[in-house]
Amino acid sequence: MAAKTNILFILNPKSGRASQVNVPDLLSRYLDASQFTPKLVFTEYAGHATELARQAAREGFKIVGAIGGDGTVNEVASGLLDSGAILAILPKGSGNGLARHLGIPLNLRHAIRIINEYHYSAIDTGTINDHPFFCTAGIGFDAYISSVFATSRKRGLQTYIRLVLQEFIQFKPQEAVLHLNGQPLTTQVFVVAFANATQYGNNAHIAPKADIRDGLLDVCLIRELDFRKAIHLSLGMLTKRIAAGSSAEYFTTTAVDVTSEQPFKFHADGEYVGEATEFKVSINPLSLKVIHPKGK
Ligand SMILES: Nc1ncnc2c1ncn2[C@@H]1O[C@H](COP(=O)(O)OP(=O)(O)OP(=O)(O)O)[C@@H](O)[C@H]1O
Numbered sequence: 612m613a614a615k616t617n618i619l620f621i622l623n624p625k626s627g628r629a630s631q632v633n634v635p636d637l638l639s640r641y642l643d644a645s646q647f648t649p650k651l652v653f654t655e656y657a658g659h660a661t662e663l664a665r666q667a668a669r670e671g672f673k674i675v676g677a678i679g680g681d682g683t684v685n686e687v688a689s690g691l692l693d694s695g696a697i698l699a700i701l702p703k704g705s706g707n708g709l710a711r712h713l714g715i716p717l718n719l720r721h722a723i724r725i726i727n728e729y730h731y732s733a734i735d736t737g738t739i740n741d742h743p744f745f746c747t748a749g750i751g752f753d754a755y756i757s758s759v760f761a762t763s764r765k766r767g768l769q770t771y772i773r774l775v776l777q778e779f780i781q782f783k784p785q786e787a788v789l790h791l792n793g794q795p796l797t798t799q800v801f802v803v804a805f806a807n808a809t810q811y812g813n814n815a816h817i818a819p820k821a822d823i824r825d826g827l828l829d830v831c832l833i834r835e836l837d838f839r840k841a842i843h844l845s846l847g848m849l850t851k852r853i854a855a856g857s858s859a860e861y862f863t864t865t866a867v868d869v870t871s872e873q874p875f876k877f878h879a880d881g882e883y884v885g886e887a888t889e890f891k892v893s894i895n896p897l898s899l900k901v902i903h904p905k906g907k
Pocket residue numbers: 623624625626627628654655656657658659679680681682683684686703704705706707708766767812881882
């Protein structure tokens with residue numbers, strides 16, 4: 612009989628729906644025990660999942676599962692880079708952008724079934740000023756919202772939408788220089804999104820054409836946005852059809868530098884990172900193995 616595969620599951624008890632589901636029960640009922648030997652650990656603080664994942668890979672766990680949202684996936688996957696260990700995702704966040712992009716079911720029982728099928732492939736990963744990201748990173752309004760969201764006592768989509776509407780009115784674009792494919796572009800910046808996957812989460816597709824295995828970043832520049840254009844853009848994101856000539860301009864590239872006089876806030880996978888006046892963003896082709904449904 613073939614040896615069983617060890618999986619370490621790392622659960623973030625603070626993420627989205629985490630408290631409402633009995634994960635140990637689901638794993639014992641639905642994970643294929645003839646194929647896998649699972650172990651479940653809980654994070655105790657922000658950043659802990661990266662340490663746990665790195666250690667798991669060193670100890671020889673072949674698969675490390677992130678149970679949480681995009682922040683948890685980001686932390687676990689960051690700990691697995693260069694290790695050869697395979698990422699699994701059991702989505703329990705509020706946005707779940709990478710899971711949605713890869714077609715991983717949001718229903719945990721079905722997501723466990725995908726792990727049982729044990730089909731995986733490599734995806735690209737990105738870095739923004741040395742911070743890894745797997746779905747999207749960005750500077751400007753989206754990062755500003757992530758910084759406000761990080762200090763909000765409530766999470767979830769409703770809180771997020773309330774914050775976006777509240778902050779949109781007073782947010783002002785700033786000037787920056789983007790160095791893209793050898794060309795400097797001086798522009799006002801409302802948002803620059805660096806997309807590896809198509810969406811921010813919650814099916815908000817900021818870069819509908821992004822391909823997670825093409826070795827390229829899809830850069831979405833929004834110079835300024837009034838309320839009418841914002842409604843238009845939001846509808847375009849939700850329907851995966853951002854019209855040509857709309858407020859969003861797209862570029863594909865392997866690396867982009869941004870410089871500015873005034874600091875910009877930045878995020879990686881929706882988690883606020885900090886502020887800077889210089890950014891280096893790049894893509895690392897096919898640098899992370901992930902379990903996902905066949906054909907996705
Ligand atoms: N034990 C913990 N205590 C407090 N914070 C934690 C703990 N474990 C992880 N975190 C932090 O929780 C934050 C939110 O996690 P995550 O993004 O997975 O959930 P979410 O925000 O509900 O989902 P999504 O990003 O998909 O909307 C992350 O910033 C992570 O660092």
